[in-house]
Amino acid sequence: MNGLGVLIVYKTVIIGGGFAGCAAAITARKAGSEVILIEKTDLLLGLGNVGGIMRNNGRYTAAEENIAMGAGELFEMTDKCALHKNVDFPGHRHASFFDIIKLEPEVARFLKRMDIEVKMRTRIINVEMDGSRLDAIVAANGEWIRGDVFVEATGSAGPMGNCAEYGNGCSMCVLRCPAFGPRVSISQKAGIPDITGRRKNGQPGAFSGSGKIEIGSLSYELQRLLKEEGVAVVPLPKEKIVREKLEQKVCQQYALDEYAENIVLLDTGNAKIMSPYFPLEHLRTVPGFENARYADPYAGGKGNSIRYMSVAERDDSMKVCGIDNLFCGGEKAGLFVGHTEAVSTGSLAGHNAVRCAAGKEPLILPRETAIGDLIAYAGERLVTESGLRNRYTFAGDEFFARMKEKGLYSTDVSVIQERIDVLGLTGIYENAI
Numbered sequence: 001m002n003g004l005g006v007l008i009v010y011k012t013v014i015i016g017g018g019f020a021g022c023a024a025a026i027t028a029r030k031a032g033s034e035v036i037l038i039e040k041t042d043l044l045l046g047l048g049n050v051g052g053i054m055r056n057n058g059r060y061t062a063a064e065e066n067i068a069m070g071a072g073e074l075f076e077m078t079d080k081c082a083l084h085k086n087v088d089f090p091g092h093r094h095a096s097f098f099d100i101i102k103l104e105p106e107v108a109r110f111l112k113r114m115d116i117e118v119k120m121r122t123r124i125i126n127v128e129m130d131g132s133r134l135d136a137i138v139a140a141n142g143e144w145i146r147g148d149v150f151v152e153a154t155g156s157a158g159p160m161g162n163c164a165e166y167g168n169g170c171s172m173c174v175l176r177c178p179a180f181g182p183r184v185s186i187s188q189k190a191g192i193p194d195i196t197g198r199r200k201n202g203q204p205g206a207f208s209g210s211g212k213i214e215i216g217s218l219s220y221e222l223q224r225l226l227k228e229e230g231v232a233v234v235p236l237p238k239e240k241i242v243r244e245k246l247e248q249k250v251c252q253q254y255a256l257d258e259y260a261e262n263i264v265l266l267d268t269g270n271a272k273i274m275s276p277y278f279p280l281e282h283l284r285t286v287p288g289f290e291n292a293r294y295a296d297p298y299a300g301g302k303g304n305s306i307r308y309m310s311v312a313e314r315d316d317s318m319k320v321c322g323i324d325n326l327f328c329g330g331e332k333a334g335l336f337v338g339h340t341e342a343v344s345t346g347s348l349a350g351h352n353a354v355r356c357a358a359g360k361e362p363l364i365l366p367r368e369t370a371i372g373d374l375i376a377y378a379g380e381r382l383v384t385e386s387g388l389r390n391r392y393t394f395a396g397d398e399f400f401a402r403m404k405e406k407g408l409y410s411t412d413v414s415v416i417q418e419r420i421d422v423l424g425l426t427g428i429y430e431n432a433i
């Protein structure tokens with residue numbers, strides 16, 4: 001409402017329909033905006049279609065913080081589609097694994113019910129600026145889409161050229177660049193240079209850290225174990241152990257010795273193999289894997305997607321520095337790994353985009369929350385040389401250690417709700433701006 005009691009409807013345009021873009025769409029809609037969500041492929045959820053692990057380690061805390069603040073929908077859906085709950089696997093506790101086949105259509109139906117306009121198979125390739133404001137975005141089919149505010153959630157994977165130059169070639173991942181066209185950095189098109197993450201050895205980007213094996217291609221015993229327990233840990237013969245692969249991985253939370261010495265499989269509908277790639281001829285020599293075949297990436301025997309090539313400099317409200325009305329979330333907004341991290345940052349970006357359109361002060365999540373601390377900490381680390389070589393996730397490595405040190409990690413839902421309440425954040429995402 002304006003001062004005269006007239007209802008003003010803002011238009012928020014979100015580019016990229018991964019977990020971050022979907023989360024931004026939901027909070028922007030709840031904040032009272034009209035929302036258009038644009039996705040270049042024929043599937044929402046982006047890399048989420050090949051993920052599945054939720055609520056492991058500090059992600060449990062972050063999920064409950066989001067729920068308490070009123071951004072619970074995507075967690076309710078991943079919980080509803082969970083094949084296994086409260087599972088422990090090497091270095092990780094109380095995880096749940098959603099069914100990667102069931103979640104995407106569930107989310108698509110939910111966005112429709114929220115009256116969010118979703119434009120699939122629409123790839124944004126350019127921008128139209130008006131000074132330091134983004135006026136419109138331009139699709140590959142020539143269509144111009146105008147908005148009051150924009151959220152970029154295009155992720156950091158692809159295009160194919162990056163996978164060829166910094167990886168082992170196009171691994172034929174779920175983003176399917178050859179069919180749907182390459183990712184485009186909207187913030188870079190708007191004149192803000194991308195920041196590139198690095199591996200420990202200084203090389204740009206990093207390999208995605210897992211793949212999917214067709215579950216039916218595994219031995220009956222492995223299939224049974226996965227269905228019953230959710231996890232199978234298969235020791236590797238000494239000569240097949242390649243420790244260097246751990247260094248190349250995006251997911252440093254899984255760069256533990258157990259992941260080099262064993263094949264760790266998780267049941268997410270397919271058998272998730274916790275290794276960036278594994279030559280099929282070697283895999284098939286391991287008992288139980290004689291007929292193994294990759295479901296994702298299709299060339300998982302040779303390589304995996306290269307990520308973290310395109311991060312925008314942003315502030316703690318998720319606004320891209322230098323552009324008045326462009327916000328960002330997910331991997332685009334920092335060297336974040338994970339669905340929970342994408343939902344946490346995307347939800348704030350969508351909410352603050354509408355605040356910006358309404359001329360209101362942005363919401364900055366305090367560092368007494370795990371989410372607020374992750375956003376601020378990852379932003380600070382992004383401008384340091386060592387920070388560019390790390391990734392930021394509630395699930396492990398540097399940031400989970402920090403959560404524990406600062407007393408931010410908890411699995412007690414009432415403690416988390418109380419923390420959010422004391423900070424005056426309960427249901428903050430629920431109400432119209």
Ligand SMILES: Cc1cc2nc3c(=O)[nH]c(=O)nc-3n(C[C@H](O)[C@H](O)[C@H](O)COP(=O)(O)OP(=O)(O)OC[C@H]3O[C@@H](n4cnc5c(N)ncnc54)[C@H](O)[C@@H]3O)c2cc1C
Binds near residue numbers: 052122156332
């Ligand atoms: C193999 C693999 C396994 C993983 N497993 C897990 C896991 O188990 N648990 C976990 O928490 N995390 C996991 N991750 C990491 C997690 O999936 C990501 O960090 C997170 O989902 C990123 O979400 P996002 O929305 O930022 O980006 P993305 O998922 O990359 O979404 C970006 C979207 O934007 C679209 N897009 C890009 N450019 C344009 C454009 N120009 N116009 C229109 N649309 C565009 C893309 O098609 C895509 O759908 C995994 C990642 C991979 C690759």
